[in-house]
Amino acid sequence: MEYKKPIGINIDLETGVIPGAKKLVRRLSDLKGYFLDEDAYNELLKDDPVVYEVYAVEQEEKEGDLNFATTVLYPGKVGKEFFFTKGHFHSKADRAEIYYGIKGKGGMLLQTPEGEAEWIPMGPGTVVYVPPYWAHRTVNTGDEPFIFLAVYPADAGHDYGSIKDKGFSKIVIEENGEVKVVDNPRWKE
Ligand SMILES: O=P(O)(O)OC[C@H]1O[C@H](O)[C@H](O)[C@@H](O)[C@@H]1O
Numbered sequence: 001m002e003y004k005k006p007i008g009i010n011i012d013l014e015t016g017v018i019p020g021a022k023k024l025v026r027r028l029s030d031l032k033g034y035f036l037d038e039d040a041y042n043e044l045l046k047d048d049p050v051v052y053e054v055y056a057v058e059q060e061e062k063e064g065d066l067n068f069a070t071t072v073l074y075p076g077k078v079g080k081e082f083f084f085t086k087g088h089f090h091s092k093a094d095r096a097e098i099y100y101g102i103k104g105k106g107g108m109l110l111q112t113p114e115g116e117a118e119w120i121p122m123g124p125g126t127v128v129y130v131p132p133y134w135a136h137r138t139v140n141t142g143d144e145p146f147i148f149l150a151v152y153p154a155d156a157g158h159d160y161g162s163i164k165d166k167g168f169s170k171i172v173i174e175e176n177g178e179v180k181v182v183d184n185p186r187w188k189e
């Protein structure tokens with residue numbers, strides 16, 4: 001039997017960087033069609049800001065193994081809508097996930113395949129259990145980077161399809177200086 005080497009690694013709690021991890025950068029241009037306000041999107045696209053970065057330590061897609069990743073989700077808005085991650089179901093839909101808030105302020109939108117949504121506010125120290133079958137998207141509702149850790153089965157995979165096409169049934173916006181979770185006017189059943 002060949003055993004893998006254990007890993008012990010320090011996350012930089014200020015920047016979210018995991019040394020040696022694979023880095024993924026998502027800019028606004030990678031999120032075409034995701035935000036409601038297309039005029040605001042196109043205006044901001046001139047600068048094409050980085051919306052989030054992911055530092056992932058991933059294993060082969062095998063049952064029983066675990067991946068982990070930090071995400072640095074930058075503050076910002078497209079119109080009234082706060083910056084968010086794309087959001088996904090797992091390709092193996094029954095795979096669960098754990099998130100742990102490290103820095104900044106935000107939350108998670110979760111949604112069943114039938115479109116029932118939940119909002120869980122997150123800050124440093126918040127643990128979120130994402131049950132099997134729930135799509136999940138994180139949102140930065142603050143004015144500094146929102147940084148968190150996620151631990152997920154190595155064979156979970158990402159299924160972006162239906163969220164890309166239909167979005168979430170709720171959106172997270174700023175109105176009169178307040179964070180509000182409201183119905184998505186463009187939500188399609
Ligand atoms: O893949 P997104 O929905 O864009 O979210 C960005 C990333 O957030 C977390 O770090 C998850 O652990 C990753 O699996 C995911 O890729």
Ligand SMILES: [Fe+2]
Binds near residue numbers: 089097136152
């Ligand atoms: Fe996930």
